Amino acid sequence: MTITFLGTGTSQGVPVIACDCEVCTSVDTRDKRLRTSILIESPDKTVVIDSGPDFRYQMLRSGVKHLDAIVFTHEHKDHVAGMDDIRAFNYKQQGAVDIYADARVQLALRREFPYIFDDKGYPGIPQIDLHSIDLNPFDIGSIHFTPIEVMHYKLPVLGFRINDFTYITDAKTVTETEKQKIRGSKILVINALQKQMHISHFTLDEAMAFAEDIGAETTYFTHISHRLGKHEEIAEELPAGIKLAYDGLKLEI
Incomplete structure (x- = not known):
């Protein structure tokens, strides 16, 4: 199974519009971050987790020719806005x-894309088969998903464990019950927004503490803001076993 990081940026992406900071003006391609999403390719299914505003370009850039499913973590615009492009x-x-x-996410999709769900049958609209999920495990072909609930300030957000790989975005707090679902993962992906305190996201220090608590062999940070710093410089500050993800990074699991 192959995991590709389609995007590793926060809600504004990197570079941020009209920003002249050293990160946004960096020539390092690892500092160019689309909105957070991953592509999962198994022998029988191709699945994307979250379709944000950059979904169309992410599909083109990664050369995706077939898509079986999209799995949503939560309803914020930077995670759902691109769903129309499944057409x-x-x-x-x-x-x-x-x-x-x-x-809750289904209600948001109905508000965001009402034309998909009405009975007018307008030609050319996205065609979807909607599946309800909760905290119970589910399968998409041979891919087994175990949902993990984390809190994004006061909003519940779903992360997912797939075999020994766990993927979480937009976390600020995680209960011990949900941590038990993560423990034993060989690869952990978790958000690390910036160094400064934030009301709804892990800071770099909080993400490192969470990674140490879970004890995965390798942890990758994603959902990264331009305020975190340049990829090359932050990577040098990280302890062994912890890395910054970047757009286009591929993992074999």
Whole structure:
């Protein structure tokens, strides 16, 4: 199974519009971060977790020719805004794309994309098969997902464990019960927004403490703001076993 980081940036992406800071003006390609998303490719299924505003470009940049499903972590715009662009896959595959979301996210999708769900049948709209998920494990083909609930300030957000790989974005707090689902993962992906305290995201120090607590063989940080610093410089500050993810990074699990 291959995991590709389609985007590793925060809600504004990096560079940020109209920002002239050293990160936003960096020539290092690792400092160019689209909105957070990953691509999962197994022998039988191709799945994306979250389709943010950069979804169309992410599919083009990564050369994705087939998509079976999108799994949503939560309803914020930087995670759902690009769902309309599954239309190209509908046309090529001559069928619907499976969408996996909890009840609250489904309500948000209906507000964001009402034309998909009405009974007018307008031609050319995205075709989806909607699947409800909660905290119970579920399968997409051979890919087994174990949902993990984390708190994004006061908003519940889903992370997912797939075999020995755990992927979490937008976390600020995680209960011990949910941590038990993560323990034993060989690869952990967790958000590390910036060094300064933030109300709804792990800081760099908080993310490192969380990584140490979980004890995965390798931890990758994602959902990174331009305020964190340049990739090359921050990477040198990290302890062994902890790395910054970057757009285009591929992992074999």
